[in-house]
Amino acid sequence: MAIARERLPLANGTEQAKSSPDWVRISMASAMALGFRSGRFSRSFEFGGINLLLNYEQGCLSDCAYCGLARTRPGDYEDKSFIRVDWPLVETNTFVERMAERQDTLTRLCISMVTHGHAYKDTVELTERIRGKVATPLSILVAPPTLNRDRIEHFKAIGVDMIGVGLDATTEELFRQHRTNVPAGGLQWDKYWEVIEDSRDVFGPWKVNAHVLVGLGETDAEIFELFFRLCEREIFPYLFSFNPEPAASSSTSTTPARS
Numbered sequence: 001m002a003i004a005r006e007r008l009p010l011a012n013g014t015e016q017a018k019s020s021p022d023w024v025r026i027s028m029a030s031a032m033a034l035g036f037r038s039g040r041f042s043r044s045f046e047f048g049g050i051n052l053l054l055n056y057e058q059g060c061l062s063d064c065a066y067c068g069l070a071r072t073r074p075g076d077y078e079d080k081s082f083i084r085v086d087w088p089l090v091e092t093n094t095f096v097e098r099m100a101e102r103q104d105t106l107t108r109l110c111i112s113m114v115t116h117g118h119a120y121k122d123t124v125e126l127t128e129r130i131r132g133k134v135a136t137p138l139s140i141l142v143a144p145p146t147l148n149r150d151r152i153e154h155f156k157a158i159g160v161d162m163i164g165v166g167l168d169a170t171t172e173e174l175f176r177q178h179r180t181n182v183p184a185g186g187l188q189w190d191k192y193w194e195v196i197e198d199s200r201d202v203f204g205p206w207k208v209n210a211h212v213l214v215g216l217g218e219t220d221a222e223i224f225e226l227f228f229r230l231c232e233r234e235i236f237p238y239l240f241s242f243n244p245e246p247a248a249s250s251s252t253s254t255t256p257a258r259s
Contacts, residue, residue: 017057018089021122025053025087026095034098036090048107050099053087053114054122060114064168065182066216066242072183084243092129100133109136113143120146124158131159139164144195145187152195152202163199164238166211167192170218170226178216196235205234215242
């Protein structure tokens, strides 16, 4: 589904993009649960997990070969999709107020960063706005290229209680194939592990999770080896399937499905 570009009219007649931290994307399920979109779930239950995504006109500056938002994926950014889920754009303050009204039913909030020069400071501001009115446990799915240990420590100081890292590939070879060696790619396997280890040191046991995709070309043995490595450090491995989506980028035609 498309992530449409939206703009605000300015007094001089020009337009300004609706960017974070004043605007965020939220998953369609979150939008329905908070009353931003109409619809109903297939069964009756209290939906408590709210997911939000940073939004910038330039999009994410990483170029993962399998991601619908990859920088070199053909087409305009507003026509690109993200994990097969519609992500409506909402005004941050209204979003925080809606969460505050419903926080008795919420179980966890998760901010998903993207690789962008403003992502760290905007994530800090979003966290502080949310923490000022909502007590629900808050996670951040981080963008390792934007972080260092001091920034990870600051996340904990302002009320974040769990860190997620989208490692995705089970081996450095697969990481380089799908994330580093794609056109204009620049992500580094060692940097991702540095952020995983620093987050484990700062947040403690079972307060860090590493997202892993099945279907990028790994073997079963490589999956088990990675999971043992993570569990030995008391880090949760989160497992996701690799779900095809047409024309994800110039180097692959698939994209992962995550809920």
